[in-house]
Amino acid sequence: MTGRVAAVNLGVVTEAQWAGDASGRSGIDKRPVDGPVLLRADGVTGDFIGERAHHGGPDQAVYAYAQEDAGWWSAELARDIGPGGFGENLTTWAVDVTGAVIGERWSVGSALLQVTKPRTPCLTxxxxxxxxxxxxxxxxxxxxxxxxxxxxxxxxxxGDPVEVVDRPAHGVTIGEVFRATSLEPELLPRLLDVPELPASTMEKVRRRLNVAG
Incomplete structure (x- = not known):
């Protein structure tokens, strides 16, 4: 089955005590939109991002979450979690997001995207x-x-297809990076061989391993 985009979602301004930025506003509430959306190197056109110290930027320009994984959470919590419910810009279908290799490139619509890092859950x-x-x-x-x-x-x-057009040989996946940095620190040395990781992530890995840059 060919992977595809199930929905494109844009953040709306949400004001709440749990919101991450100093003004108490968050863009985590993302909702599906009709028609195509322009993806740029600096982010998704029309998307609202509240706490830019930790969200957005070139290495986090777009966030993708798999509809299949959202379905697991819907069953786990006994509640409906629709597109955008994870704060994702792209809800995908039949795309192995957790198994995506860091640095692999996706052709989606007229855009070319590159997988960079996993999402870290936050209090927001x-x-x-x-x-x-x-x-x-x-x-x-x-x-x-x-x-x-x-x-x-x-x-x-x-509805746009998601085509993997290039996949680095190192084979380190989104899931492996997430486990290495949160659950299984014994995996951290593997990340030193992944040049496509964002510099900030690599700096944290080297610091935890006490390895010089």
Whole structure:
């Protein structure tokens, strides 16, 4: 089955005590839109990001989450979690997001995207869902979704195929990076051989391993 985009979602401004930025506003509430959306190197056109110190930027320009993984959470929590419910810009179908290799490139619509790193759960996410122990549960489940760089600006819409056009030989996946940095530190040395990881992530890995840059 060919992977595809199930929905493109844009954040709306949400004001809440749990919101991450100093003004109490968050863009985690993302909702499906009709028609194509322009993805740029600096982010998704029309998307709202509240706490830019930890969200957005070239290495986190787009966030993708698999509809299949969302379905697991819907069953686990006995509640409907629709597209955008994880704060994702792209809800995918039949795409192995957790198994995506760091640095692999996706052709989606007229855009070219590159997988960079997994999402790290935060208190804003837990507050949005109203599940106090969500960070722990999300970490144990280890299906974090993937951040992507935009290598070529382009428009993406629901129904567009997701084609993997290049996959680095190192084979280190989104799931492996997430487990290495949160659950299984013995995997950290593997990440030293992944040049496509964001510099900030690599710096943290080297610091934890006490390895010079």
């Amino acid at each position: 996410f837990a507050g949005f869902w109203g599940v106090p122990d969500l960070i722990k549960r999300f970490t144990v489940r280890a299906t974090p979704g993937a951040y992507l760089r935009v290598l070529r600006d382009g428009e993406v819409g629901a």
